[in-house]
Amino acid sequence: MATLHLPLAPLLLLILTAAAFLSTEIAAQPAAPAPGPARPINITAILEKGGQFVTFIRLLNTTQIGSQINIQINSSSEGMTVLAPTDNAFQNLKPGTLNKLSPDDQVKLILYHVSPKYYTLEDLLSVSNPVRTQASGRDVGGVYGLNFTGQGNQVNVSTGIVETRLSTSLRQQRPLAVYVVDMVLLPEEMFGERKISPVAPPPKKSKSPDVSDDLDTNSTKKAAPPTEKSGSCEMKSGLGFGLGLVVLTLKFLF
Incomplete structure (x- = not known):
């Protein structure tokens, strides 16, 4: 029996030695770091990485809509979709288009490029x-x-004033999608022809005749006799008095 167990001893010793060596190596290896929290989404950083969005970034900052997007996108379950016009898109606008807009209209123009889903x-x-x-x-x-239309991989967007296609995607991962557009999306409510029919003014009321006015008018007419008739009567009275005086004088002399 002893002669059967003697050859197994070196083999068992070798196995135990290898196991001890492997356990030592595994213990010596550093543990993999735990994944850190995901960075909050920043629309400005996404646009800066894409390039050619200097004007859009400036408007996002001046109107403070960029900060609103960052806050809402990191707390909303619906997500958001941003249509980002390029710098060339803004340069193709008529000169002075942005400067003519009031601060409130600039805010509405930028918000028009953001969908709350x-x-x-x-x-x-x-x-x-x-x-x-x-x-x-x-x-x-x-x-x-x-309004969105298209087929296949091409998607077009229309405002009623301009129509362009969504050329590329800067980000298409929930909760934020960012698509590039080659034209500034001009809302018809701000830049279209307002076809509002003018309201005709109400007809003026005809003034009802005032009784006091009629009385005043009648009294004026009665109090003012014709001038010519009055003058002729005074002339006739003067001539009659003169003739009577002459006749009386002649009678006295003769």
Whole structure:
């Protein structure tokens, strides 16, 4: 029996030695770091990485809409979709277009490029038009909605004033989608012809005749006798008195 167990001893010793060595190596390796919290989404950083959005970034900062997007996108369950016009898109506007806008209209113009819901390109092909924007509801004079059409991989957006396509995607991951557009989206509510028919003014009321006015007029007419008739009577009275005086003098002399 002893001769059978002797060859197994070196083998068992070798196995135990290898196991001890492997356990030492595993223990010596540093533990992998735990994944840190995800960075909050920043619309400005996304646009800066994409380039060619200097004007749009400036407007996002001056109107403070960029900060609003960052706060809402990191706390909303619906997500958001941003249509970002390039610098060339702003340069193609008529000179002075932005400067002529009031601060409130500039805010509405930028909010018009933001939808309060996350949309993929496939979603936009089948979405129900018009699609609400962040500008919707700020002005009782219009809807401020966008209309999306297209087929395949091409999606077009129309405002009623301009129409362009969504050229590329800077980000298409929930909760934020950012698509590039080659034209500034001009809302019809702000830049279209307002076809409002003028309201005709109400007809003026005819002044009812005043009784006191009639009395005053009649009294004036009665109190003022004709001038010519009065003068002729005075002339006749003067001539008669003169003739009578002459006759009386002649009688006295003769």
